[in-house]
Amino acid sequence: MPELPEVEVVRRGLERWTAGRTVDEVQVLHPRAVRRHLAGGADFAARLRGLRFGTAMRRGKYLWVPLDEVESSLLGHLGMSGQLLVQPQEAPDEKHLRIRIRFDDTLGTELRFVDQRTFGGLSLHENTPDGLPDVIAHIARDPLDPAFDDTAFHLALRMRRTTVKRALLDQSLISGVGNIYADEALWRSRLHYERPTAALTRPRTAELLGHVRDVMREALDQGGTSFDSLYVNVNGESGYFDRSLDAYGREDEPCRRCGTPMRRRPWMNRSSYFCPRCQRPPRIA
């Protein structure tokens, strides 16, 4: 799915429904779902058994559950189509169920990783000294993290020889932003996606960051963005921020500021949506 708001919705669900529970049986039903666990599915299952879940954490689009009494965590990424669901044990298996985690209590629910396209997955990793799974040490803090450094971000943009949307999607510069919220924040900022980052003034960066934060917080308040049943919380419910989108998916619909038909352009094997009047391209595009 999912960008930061959708992943945060899932994190809150994990915190509520799985914190403090101890793993009993683990079933790995598709090897690709544990491909980041280099020792393989059997090792993944054997190591996880008997460990107790702590409080789920998130950085950008990555989620992890610290495991009690070992300096390691269960790391998850939803990829494009992953779901973490807390389901009654007796609920029928989903078509794309990849991993099942049962607990040793009597609550009657289990954790399921369901993923149509298998771009996501779960894995176990040692923590760095600051409690982060070691394999995501390169992921930047996200803009809702109180420790995100706005000044360092601006200076990094000035140094880069790239364009503003590429930079927003670069998870080592700023994490949690994906194709939807990049287009939304750029529309709010009246910035064309191909504007070079090196020309951004400090106030423009500040404005852009403000819009990134606003759109993510608004989406979170509405349970995230769901166009279909692929993007759901741990109870299988969709968010409804899709009704509030101003740019993404609005090709040929009127710009909500000036009425000009919105455009879609193929961009890096995906799409960029923008208003051709409010968001003028740079001279050298």
Place this chain on the structure above:
DNA sequence: ACCCCGACCTGCAGGC
């Protein structure tokens, strides 16, 4: 050291 592109998957919609 950057920066960019293709590869990795499955399923759906639309055109012919």
Place this chain on the structure above:
DNA sequence: TGCCTGCAGGTCGGGG
């Protein structure tokens, strides 16, 4: 009906 193409909210590795 079926085949083909294009498209989908992400990340990473390797080439330039």
